[in-house]
Amino acid sequence: MAILKLHGGKQATCTRRVATVLHELQVPFELIEVDVANGAHKSPEYLKIQPFGQIPYIDDDGFLLYETRAICRYIAAKYPEYGLIPTEPKANALFEQAASVELTNFDPSASKAGLQLWIRKMGYPFPTDDKIIADNLETLEKKLDAYEAILSKQRYLAGETITLADIFHLPYGVFVTYAGSESDSVMNRASRPNVARWYKQLISRPSWLAYLDGVTTTTAY
Amino acid sequence: MVLKFYASQFVAAGNGIVALALAEKQAAFEFVPIDMAAKEHKTEEYIAMNPFAQVPAINDDGFAMYESRAICRYLDERFAGQGATLVPKGMEERAVVEQAISVESMAFAPPLAKVVMELVFKVRRGLAPDRALADEGMKEISNILDVYEVILAKHRYLAGDDFTLADLVHYAYAPMLAENGVDIMTVKERPNVARWWNELMSRPTWIKLKAEGMKSTV
Numbered sequence: 001m002a003i004l005k006l007h008g009g010k011q012a013t014c015t016r017r018v019a020t021v022l023h024e025l026q027v028p029f030e031l032i033e034v035d036v037a038n039g040a041h042k043s044p045e046y047l048k049i050q051p052f053g054q055i056p057y058i059d060d061d062g063f064l065l066y067e068t069r070a071i072c073r074y075i076a077a078k079y080p081e082y083g084l085i086p087t088e089p090k091a092n093a094l095f096e097q098a099a100s101v102e103l104t105n106f107d108p109s110a111s112k113a114g115l116q117l118w119i120r121k122m123g124y125p126f127p128t129d130d131k132i133i134a135d136n137l138e139t140l141e142k143k144l145d146a147y148e149a150i151l152s153k154q155r156y157l158a159g160e161t162i163t164l165a166d167i168f169h170l171p172y173g174v175f176v177t178y179a180g181s182e183s184d185s186v187m188n189r190a191s192r193p194n195v196a197r198w199y200k201q202l203i204s205r206p207s208w209l210a211y212l213d214g215v216t217t218t219t220a221y
Numbered sequence: 222m223v224l225k226f227y228a229s230q231f232v233a234a235g236n237g238i239v240a241l242a243l244a245e246k247q248a249a250f251e252f253v254p255i256d257m258a259a260k261e262h263k264t265e266e267y268i269a270m271n272p273f274a275q276v277p278a279i280n281d282d283g284f285a286m287y288e289s290r291a292i293c294r295y296l297d298e299r300f301a302g303q304g305a306t307l308v309p310k311g312m313e314e315r316a317v318v319e320q321a322i323s324v325e326s327m328a329f330a331p332p333l334a335k336v337v338m339e340l341v342f343k344v345r346r347g348l349a350p351d352r353a354l355a356d357e358g359m360k361e362i363s364n365i366l367d368v369y370e371v372i373l374a375k376h377r378y379l380a381g382d383d384f385t386l387a388d389l390v391h392y393a394y395a396p397m398l399a400e401n402g403v404d405i406m407t408v409k410e411r412p413n414v415a416r417w418w419n420e421l422m423s424r425p426t427w428i429k430l431k432a433e434g435m436k437s438t439v
Contacts, residue, residue: 051368052328065316067323074316093286093295100288103326105273146272 001061003219004029008056009036010214013111013118014068015056016171019215021072023207024167025079026221069103069168076164084164091159098157098165105146106169109139114175121178137179140186144195151194166198170208173199223439224250227270228277229257230435234393235289239277240435241392242293242307244426246300250279252437289393290322293386307386318380321372321387324365329391332361337394341401362405366414373413377420388421396422 006022006029008015015031022029034040034055042053050057050066057066065071076084086092113136116128150157157165177185184190187199202208210218226243228236243250255261255276262274270278271287278287281299286292297307309315335358339350372379379387395406399422406418421427 051371052324052365063313063316065320067320067327070316070319070323073319074312077312077315089295089298090284092298093284093291096291096294097286097288100291101273103290104288108331143273146274149272 005032005059006030006056007032007034007059008215009033010216011122012055013115013171015215016211017068017168018056018058018071019211020170020207021075021164021167023210023218024084025075025082027075027079028219030217031215072164072168083161084167086158086163095158095163095165098163099168101157102165102168105143107172109136109143110172110176112136113140113179114172117178118175133179137176137186140176144186144192147195148192151198156198166202170202174203222282224248224282225253225280226250226277227253227255227279228435229255232430232434233397235275236277236435238389238393239279239289239292240430241389241426242296244430245305245307245389246296247304248296248300249438251439252435254435290390293389297386305384307389309385314381318385318387321379322390325387325390328365329362332358332365333394336362336403337397340403341397344401359405366405366411369414370411373417378417391421392427
Protein backbone atom coordinates (compact mmCIF):
# COMPACT_ATOMS: atom_id res chain seq x y z
CA MET A 1 0.00 0.00 0.00
CA ALA A 2 1.35 3.39 -1.01
CA ILE A 3 2.17 6.06 1.56
CA LEU A 4 -0.52 8.74 1.92
CA LYS A 5 0.33 11.78 -0.21
CA LEU A 6 -0.58 15.24 1.06
CA HIS A 7 -0.56 17.71 -1.80
CA GLY A 8 -0.25 21.22 -0.40
CA GLY A 9 2.14 23.85 0.85
CA LYS A 10 4.81 23.55 3.55
CA GLN A 11 3.58 26.72 5.28
CA ALA A 12 0.04 26.76 3.96
CA THR A 13 -2.59 27.16 6.67
CA CYS A 14 -4.95 24.35 5.67
CA THR A 15 -2.10 21.97 4.85
CA ARG A 16 -0.91 22.50 8.42
CA ARG A 17 -4.33 21.59 9.80
CA VAL A 18 -4.29 18.27 7.94
CA ALA A 19 -0.67 17.53 8.93
CA THR A 20 -1.52 18.15 12.59
CA VAL A 21 -4.28 15.54 12.44
CA LEU A 22 -2.11 13.06 10.50
CA HIS A 23 0.48 13.45 13.26
CA GLU A 24 -2.15 12.97 15.99
CA LEU A 25 -3.11 9.71 14.29
CA GLN A 26 0.51 8.71 13.66
CA VAL A 27 -0.13 8.32 9.93
CA PRO A 28 2.99 8.39 7.73
CA PHE A 29 2.64 10.83 4.87
CA GLU A 30 4.59 12.42 2.05
CA LEU A 31 4.22 16.17 1.51
CA ILE A 32 4.10 16.98 -2.18
CA GLU A 33 4.45 20.70 -2.60
CA VAL A 34 2.10 22.33 -5.09
CA ASP A 35 3.71 25.30 -6.85
CA VAL A 36 1.02 27.78 -5.88
CA ALA A 37 3.27 30.78 -6.56
CA ASN A 38 3.28 29.78 -10.23
CA GLY A 39 -0.41 28.88 -10.41
CA ALA A 40 0.00 25.09 -10.42
CA HIS A 41 -3.24 24.78 -8.42
CA LYS A 42 -5.18 26.37 -11.31
CA SER A 43 -3.87 24.15 -14.10
CA PRO A 44 -6.39 21.97 -15.97
CA GLU A 45 -4.72 18.81 -14.59
CA TYR A 46 -5.00 20.10 -11.03
CA LEU A 47 -8.60 21.24 -11.48
CA LYS A 48 -9.56 17.70 -12.54
CA ILE A 49 -8.65 16.59 -9.02
CA GLN A 50 -9.57 19.70 -7.00
CA PRO A 51 -12.11 21.60 -9.11
CA PHE A 52 -12.04 24.67 -6.83
CA GLY A 53 -8.32 25.17 -7.47
CA GLN A 54 -7.32 25.04 -3.81
CA ILE A 55 -4.79 23.18 -1.64
CA PRO A 56 -4.55 20.71 0.01
CA TYR A 57 -5.87 17.39 -1.20
CA ILE A 58 -4.85 13.88 -0.29
CA ASP A 59 -4.16 10.80 -2.37
CA ASP A 60 -4.71 7.82 -0.09
CA ASP A 61 -3.57 4.91 -2.21
CA GLY A 62 -5.64 6.20 -5.12
CA PHE A 63 -8.58 7.66 -3.13
CA LEU A 64 -8.56 11.43 -3.72
CA LEU A 65 -10.18 13.84 -1.26
CA TYR A 66 -10.15 17.61 -0.66
CA GLU A 67 -11.56 20.04 2.00
CA THR A 68 -9.42 19.82 5.15
CA ARG A 69 -12.20 18.95 7.56
CA ALA A 70 -13.42 16.16 5.27
CA ILE A 71 -9.83 14.87 4.98
CA CYS A 72 -9.33 14.96 8.76
CA ARG A 73 -12.67 13.21 9.38
CA TYR A 74 -11.81 10.49 6.86
CA ILE A 75 -8.44 9.76 8.49
CA ALA A 76 -9.89 9.89 12.03
CA ALA A 77 -12.56 7.37 10.99
CA LYS A 78 -9.83 5.04 9.71
CA TYR A 79 -8.19 5.02 13.16
CA PRO A 80 -11.10 5.04 15.64
CA GLU A 81 -8.87 3.78 18.45
CA TYR A 82 -7.54 7.33 18.89
CA GLY A 83 -11.06 8.53 19.74
CA LEU A 84 -10.76 11.77 17.75
CA ILE A 85 -14.32 11.17 16.53
CA PRO A 86 -16.30 9.36 19.26
CA THR A 87 -18.54 6.59 17.97
CA GLU A 88 -21.08 6.21 20.81
CA PRO A 89 -24.22 8.03 19.48
CA LYS A 90 -24.57 10.78 22.11
CA ALA A 91 -20.82 11.36 22.35
CA ASN A 92 -20.75 11.53 18.56
CA ALA A 93 -23.59 14.07 18.54
CA LEU A 94 -21.75 16.25 21.07
CA PHE A 95 -18.63 15.98 18.89
CA GLU A 96 -20.67 17.13 15.87
CA GLN A 97 -22.08 19.99 17.91
CA ALA A 98 -18.54 21.12 18.81
CA ALA A 99 -17.29 20.63 15.23
CA SER A 100 -20.18 22.78 13.98
CA VAL A 101 -19.36 25.43 16.60
CA GLU A 102 -15.82 25.61 15.20
CA LEU A 103 -17.14 25.89 11.66
CA THR A 104 -19.85 28.50 12.23
CA ASN A 105 -18.88 30.36 15.42
CA PHE A 106 -15.07 30.33 15.33
CA ASP A 107 -13.74 29.96 11.80
CA PRO A 108 -15.49 32.87 10.03
CA SER A 109 -13.87 35.53 12.21
CA ALA A 110 -10.75 33.60 13.26
CA SER A 111 -9.77 32.73 9.70
CA LYS A 112 -10.31 36.27 8.41
CA ALA A 113 -8.26 37.89 11.17
CA GLY A 114 -5.85 34.95 11.44
CA LEU A 115 -4.97 34.78 7.75
CA GLN A 116 -4.07 38.48 7.67
CA LEU A 117 -2.07 38.29 10.90
CA TRP A 118 -0.20 35.26 9.53
CA ILE A 119 0.54 37.09 6.25
CA ARG A 120 2.01 39.98 8.25
CA LYS A 121 4.05 37.72 10.51
CA MET A 122 5.46 35.74 7.56
CA GLY A 123 6.16 38.94 5.64
CA TYR A 124 4.24 37.78 2.55
CA PRO A 125 3.64 40.47 -0.07
CA PHE A 126 -0.16 40.50 0.17
CA PRO A 127 -2.27 43.45 1.31
CA THR A 128 -3.72 43.43 4.82
CA ASP A 129 -6.32 45.64 6.44
CA ASP A 130 -6.27 46.85 10.07
CA LYS A 131 -10.05 47.20 10.13
CA ILE A 132 -10.72 43.65 8.93
CA ILE A 133 -8.36 42.33 11.59
CA ALA A 134 -9.87 44.49 14.36
CA ASP A 135 -13.52 43.84 13.45
CA ASN A 136 -13.02 40.08 13.25
CA LEU A 137 -11.05 39.94 16.50
CA GLU A 138 -13.91 41.82 18.17
CA THR A 139 -16.42 39.26 16.89
CA LEU A 140 -14.14 36.48 18.06
CA GLU A 141 -13.85 37.93 21.59
CA LYS A 142 -17.64 37.66 21.96
CA LYS A 143 -17.74 34.10 20.62
CA LEU A 144 -15.01 33.08 23.05
CA ASP A 145 -17.18 34.25 25.95
CA ALA A 146 -19.53 31.39 25.00
CA TYR A 147 -16.50 29.06 24.75
CA GLU A 148 -15.59 30.12 28.31
CA ALA A 149 -19.03 29.00 29.51
CA ILE A 150 -18.66 25.63 27.76
CA LEU A 151 -15.07 25.01 28.88
CA SER A 152 -15.84 25.91 32.49
CA LYS A 153 -17.91 22.73 32.66
CA GLN A 154 -15.70 20.31 30.74
CA ARG A 155 -12.11 19.91 29.69
CA TYR A 156 -12.58 19.98 25.91
CA LEU A 157 -15.28 21.20 23.56
CA ALA A 158 -17.09 17.89 23.15
CA GLY A 159 -16.47 16.52 26.67
CA GLU A 160 -13.60 15.35 28.81
CA THR A 161 -11.38 14.06 26.00
CA ILE A 162 -9.86 15.83 23.01
CA THR A 163 -11.56 15.38 19.65
CA LEU A 164 -11.13 16.68 16.10
CA ALA A 165 -13.44 19.55 17.07
CA ASP A 166 -10.69 20.98 19.32
CA ILE A 167 -7.89 20.31 16.83
CA PHE A 168 -9.81 22.06 14.01
CA HIS A 169 -9.08 25.31 15.87
CA LEU A 170 -5.49 25.02 14.66
CA PRO A 171 -3.78 26.79 13.00
CA TYR A 172 -6.05 29.86 12.99
CA GLY A 173 -6.41 29.70 16.78
CA VAL A 174 -2.67 30.34 16.93
CA PHE A 175 -2.54 32.97 14.17
CA VAL A 176 -5.11 35.19 15.90
CA THR A 177 -2.78 35.42 18.88
CA TYR A 178 -0.23 37.23 16.74
CA ALA A 179 -2.22 40.38 17.50
CA GLY A 180 -1.34 40.09 21.17
CA SER A 181 1.53 38.84 23.30
CA GLU A 182 2.29 35.42 24.78
CA SER A 183 0.76 36.47 28.09
CA ASP A 184 -2.27 38.30 26.72
CA SER A 185 -4.06 37.53 23.47
CA VAL A 186 -7.61 36.77 22.36
CA MET A 187 -7.06 33.05 23.13
CA ASN A 188 -5.21 33.72 26.39
CA ARG A 189 -6.94 36.34 28.53
CA ALA A 190 -7.11 36.45 32.33
CA SER A 191 -10.85 37.09 31.92
CA ARG A 192 -11.30 33.71 30.21
CA PRO A 193 -9.18 31.29 32.22
CA ASN A 194 -10.83 28.14 30.83
CA VAL A 195 -10.31 29.15 27.20
CA ALA A 196 -6.69 29.95 28.09
CA ARG A 197 -6.23 26.53 29.73
CA TRP A 198 -7.74 24.75 26.73
CA TYR A 199 -5.72 26.82 24.25
CA LYS A 200 -2.43 26.10 26.06
CA GLN A 201 -3.23 22.38 26.03
CA LEU A 202 -3.79 22.50 22.26
CA ILE A 203 -0.54 24.27 21.43
CA SER A 204 1.56 22.01 23.64
CA ARG A 205 0.51 18.89 21.74
CA PRO A 206 3.36 17.17 19.86
CA SER A 207 1.27 17.24 16.68
CA TRP A 208 1.28 21.06 16.71
CA LEU A 209 4.93 21.38 17.81
CA ALA A 210 6.09 18.97 15.08
CA TYR A 211 5.42 21.44 12.25
CA LEU A 212 6.20 24.85 13.80
CA ASP A 213 8.63 25.48 10.95
CA GLY A 214 6.27 24.12 8.34
CA VAL A 215 4.96 20.75 7.24
CA THR A 216 7.47 18.07 6.26
CA THR A 217 7.18 14.51 4.97
CA THR A 218 6.84 12.25 8.00
CA THR A 219 7.56 8.58 7.51
CA ALA A 220 8.15 7.51 11.11
CA TYR A 221 6.84 8.50 14.52
CA MET B 222 -41.00 12.32 26.03
CA VAL B 223 -41.28 13.40 22.40
CA LEU B 224 -38.38 15.32 20.86
CA LYS B 225 -38.66 19.09 21.35
CA PHE B 226 -37.54 21.33 18.47
CA TYR B 227 -36.80 24.92 19.51
CA ALA B 228 -36.74 27.23 16.51
CA SER B 229 -38.11 30.42 15.00
CA GLN B 230 -41.16 30.33 12.72
CA PHE B 231 -39.14 31.03 9.59
CA VAL B 232 -38.47 28.05 7.35
CA ALA B 233 -34.93 29.18 6.56
CA ALA B 234 -31.38 29.11 7.90
CA GLY B 235 -30.62 26.52 10.56
CA ASN B 236 -34.30 26.35 11.52
CA GLY B 237 -35.24 25.37 7.99
CA ILE B 238 -32.66 22.66 7.52
CA VAL B 239 -33.46 20.97 10.83
CA ALA B 240 -37.20 21.16 10.06
CA LEU B 241 -36.48 19.54 6.69
CA ALA B 242 -34.24 16.87 8.27
CA LEU B 243 -37.02 16.06 10.78
CA ALA B 244 -39.38 15.61 7.83
CA GLU B 245 -36.85 13.53 5.86
CA LYS B 246 -36.41 11.23 8.88
CA GLN B 247 -40.19 11.03 9.49
CA ALA B 248 -39.48 12.01 13.10
CA ALA B 249 -42.17 12.78 15.67
CA PHE B 250 -41.54 16.10 17.40
CA GLU B 251 -43.05 19.05 19.26
CA PHE B 252 -42.26 22.46 17.76
CA VAL B 253 -41.51 25.06 20.44
CA PRO B 254 -41.43 28.50 18.80
CA ILE B 255 -38.67 30.90 19.87
CA ASP B 256 -39.71 34.49 19.20
CA MET B 257 -36.48 36.19 18.19
CA ALA B 258 -38.12 39.61 17.80
CA ALA B 259 -39.03 39.33 21.47
CA LYS B 260 -35.43 38.21 22.20
CA GLU B 261 -36.53 34.84 23.58
CA HIS B 262 -33.20 33.44 22.37
CA LYS B 263 -31.36 35.79 24.72
CA THR B 264 -33.08 34.67 27.93
CA GLU B 265 -31.04 32.93 30.62
CA GLU B 266 -33.20 29.85 30.12
CA TYR B 267 -32.45 29.64 26.41
CA ILE B 268 -28.73 30.45 26.81
CA ALA B 269 -28.53 27.49 29.21
CA MET B 270 -29.56 25.37 26.17
CA ASN B 271 -27.32 27.19 23.69
CA PRO B 272 -24.48 29.37 25.01
CA PHE B 273 -24.22 31.06 21.59
CA ALA B 274 -27.85 32.21 21.94
CA GLN B 275 -28.70 30.92 18.47
CA VAL B 276 -31.59 28.90 17.10
CA PRO B 277 -32.36 26.07 16.61
CA ALA B 278 -31.83 23.64 19.48
CA ILE B 279 -33.39 20.28 20.30
CA ASN B 280 -34.08 18.31 23.44
CA ASP B 281 -34.53 14.59 22.77
CA ASP B 282 -35.94 13.17 26.01
CA GLY B 283 -33.29 14.93 28.08
CA PHE B 284 -30.47 14.92 25.51
CA ALA B 285 -29.98 18.55 24.54
CA MET B 286 -27.98 19.88 21.62
CA TYR B 287 -27.61 22.84 19.25
CA GLU B 288 -25.93 23.66 15.87
CA SER B 289 -28.22 22.76 12.97
CA ARG B 290 -25.67 20.70 11.01
CA ALA B 291 -24.89 18.63 14.12
CA ILE B 292 -28.60 18.16 14.86
CA CYS B 293 -29.21 16.88 11.30
CA ARG B 294 -26.42 14.31 11.73
CA TYR B 295 -27.83 13.24 15.11
CA LEU B 296 -31.34 12.86 13.63
CA ASP B 297 -29.91 10.67 10.85
CA GLU B 298 -28.52 8.27 13.48
CA ARG B 299 -31.40 8.57 15.94
CA PHE B 300 -33.99 7.76 13.27
CA ALA B 301 -31.78 5.39 11.27
CA GLY B 302 -33.84 3.11 9.09
CA GLN B 303 -36.57 5.72 8.61
CA GLY B 304 -36.84 8.01 5.62
CA ALA B 305 -33.79 9.22 3.72
CA THR B 306 -30.24 8.31 4.75
CA LEU B 307 -28.54 11.68 5.10
CA VAL B 308 -24.97 10.44 5.58
CA PRO B 309 -23.89 7.08 4.10
CA LYS B 310 -21.97 4.57 6.21
CA GLY B 311 -19.23 3.52 3.75
CA MET B 312 -15.93 5.22 4.57
CA GLU B 313 -15.23 6.63 1.11
CA GLU B 314 -18.85 7.52 0.34
CA ARG B 315 -19.07 9.30 3.66
CA ALA B 316 -15.82 11.19 2.98
CA VAL B 317 -17.21 12.47 -0.34
CA VAL B 318 -20.36 13.69 1.46
CA GLU B 319 -18.15 15.45 4.05
CA GLN B 320 -16.17 17.04 1.22
CA ALA B 321 -19.37 18.46 -0.30
CA ILE B 322 -20.73 19.62 3.09
CA SER B 323 -17.45 21.45 3.68
CA VAL B 324 -17.64 23.16 0.28
CA GLU B 325 -21.10 24.51 1.15
CA SER B 326 -19.96 26.10 4.43
CA MET B 327 -16.59 27.35 3.24
CA ALA B 328 -17.25 28.41 -0.36
CA PHE B 329 -20.98 28.69 -1.06
CA ALA B 330 -22.47 30.07 2.16
CA PRO B 331 -20.29 33.20 2.66
CA PRO B 332 -21.01 34.89 -0.71
CA LEU B 333 -24.63 33.73 -0.47
CA ALA B 334 -24.90 35.48 2.89
CA LYS B 335 -23.70 38.71 1.23
CA VAL B 336 -26.29 38.48 -1.53
CA VAL B 337 -29.15 37.48 0.79
CA MET B 338 -28.34 40.36 3.16
CA GLU B 339 -28.32 42.95 0.36
CA LEU B 340 -31.00 41.67 -2.02
CA VAL B 341 -33.41 39.96 0.39
CA PHE B 342 -33.15 41.18 3.98
CA LYS B 343 -32.40 44.86 3.30
CA VAL B 344 -35.02 45.11 0.58
CA ARG B 345 -37.61 43.51 2.87
CA ARG B 346 -36.82 46.11 5.54
CA GLY B 347 -37.06 48.95 3.03
CA LEU B 348 -33.32 49.68 3.17
CA ALA B 349 -31.18 50.47 0.16
CA PRO B 350 -29.02 47.50 -0.88
CA ASP B 351 -25.28 47.95 -1.41
CA ARG B 352 -25.19 47.09 -5.14
CA ALA B 353 -21.40 46.70 -5.21
CA LEU B 354 -21.48 44.12 -2.40
CA ALA B 355 -24.40 42.33 -4.01
CA ASP B 356 -22.61 42.17 -7.37
CA GLU B 357 -19.45 40.92 -5.69
CA GLY B 358 -21.44 38.19 -3.94
CA MET B 359 -23.24 37.22 -7.15
CA LYS B 360 -19.91 36.88 -9.00
CA GLU B 361 -18.51 34.67 -6.24
CA ILE B 362 -21.63 32.47 -6.18
CA SER B 363 -21.46 32.19 -9.95
CA ASN B 364 -17.82 31.03 -9.76
CA ILE B 365 -18.73 28.35 -7.24
CA LEU B 366 -21.73 27.23 -9.29
CA ASP B 367 -19.46 26.86 -12.33
CA VAL B 368 -17.63 24.19 -10.32
CA TYR B 369 -20.92 22.65 -9.15
CA GLU B 370 -21.79 22.38 -12.87
CA VAL B 371 -18.74 20.15 -13.40
CA ILE B 372 -19.48 18.06 -10.30
CA LEU B 373 -23.18 17.64 -11.16
CA ALA B 374 -22.34 16.46 -14.67
CA LYS B 375 -20.94 13.30 -13.04
CA HIS B 376 -23.81 12.43 -10.71
CA ARG B 377 -27.34 13.39 -9.79
CA TYR B 378 -26.63 15.01 -6.43
CA LEU B 379 -23.56 16.72 -5.00
CA ALA B 380 -21.94 13.65 -3.43
CA GLY B 381 -23.26 10.89 -5.67
CA ASP B 382 -26.54 9.65 -7.05
CA ASP B 383 -28.43 9.86 -3.75
CA PHE B 384 -29.75 12.89 -1.87
CA THR B 385 -27.59 13.49 1.22
CA LEU B 386 -26.91 16.07 3.92
CA ALA B 387 -24.59 17.78 1.42
CA ASP B 388 -27.65 18.72 -0.68
CA LEU B 389 -29.87 19.37 2.35
CA VAL B 390 -27.62 22.10 3.79
CA HIS B 391 -28.26 24.13 0.62
CA TYR B 392 -31.87 24.73 1.65
CA ALA B 393 -30.79 27.22 4.33
CA TYR B 394 -30.67 30.41 2.26
CA ALA B 395 -30.52 29.72 -1.46
CA PRO B 396 -34.33 29.18 -1.83
CA MET B 397 -34.79 32.83 -0.84
CA LEU B 398 -33.03 33.96 -4.01
CA ALA B 399 -35.69 32.89 -6.51
CA GLU B 400 -38.41 33.97 -4.06
CA ASN B 401 -36.92 37.48 -4.38
CA GLY B 402 -36.38 37.52 -8.12
CA VAL B 403 -32.75 36.33 -8.21
CA ASP B 404 -32.52 33.34 -10.55
CA ILE B 405 -28.83 32.47 -10.32
CA MET B 406 -29.50 28.83 -9.31
CA THR B 407 -31.38 28.00 -12.53
CA VAL B 408 -29.61 29.91 -15.32
CA LYS B 409 -29.59 27.93 -18.58
CA GLU B 410 -25.81 28.31 -18.93
CA ARG B 411 -25.51 25.79 -16.09
CA PRO B 412 -27.99 23.05 -17.02
CA ASN B 413 -26.73 20.51 -14.45
CA VAL B 414 -27.01 22.98 -11.58
CA ALA B 415 -30.49 23.96 -12.80
CA ARG B 416 -31.53 20.31 -12.98
CA TRP B 417 -30.22 19.66 -9.45
CA TRP B 418 -31.74 22.81 -7.98
CA ASN B 419 -35.13 22.19 -9.59
CA GLU B 420 -35.09 18.68 -8.11
CA LEU B 421 -34.32 20.09 -4.67
CA MET B 422 -37.07 22.70 -4.96
CA SER B 423 -39.63 20.09 -6.01
CA ARG B 424 -38.70 17.57 -3.30
CA PRO B 425 -42.03 16.60 -1.63
CA THR B 426 -40.78 17.07 1.96
CA TRP B 427 -39.67 20.63 1.09
CA ILE B 428 -42.88 21.53 -0.68
CA LYS B 429 -44.93 20.29 2.29
CA LEU B 430 -42.73 22.14 4.78
CA LYS B 431 -43.00 25.42 2.85
CA ALA B 432 -46.76 25.02 2.49
CA GLU B 433 -47.50 24.08 6.11
CA GLY B 434 -44.70 25.88 7.96
CA MET B 435 -43.23 24.88 11.32
CA LYS B 436 -45.62 22.68 13.26
CA SER B 437 -45.55 19.80 15.72
CA THR B 438 -46.27 16.34 14.41
CA VAL B 439 -47.89 15.41 17.73
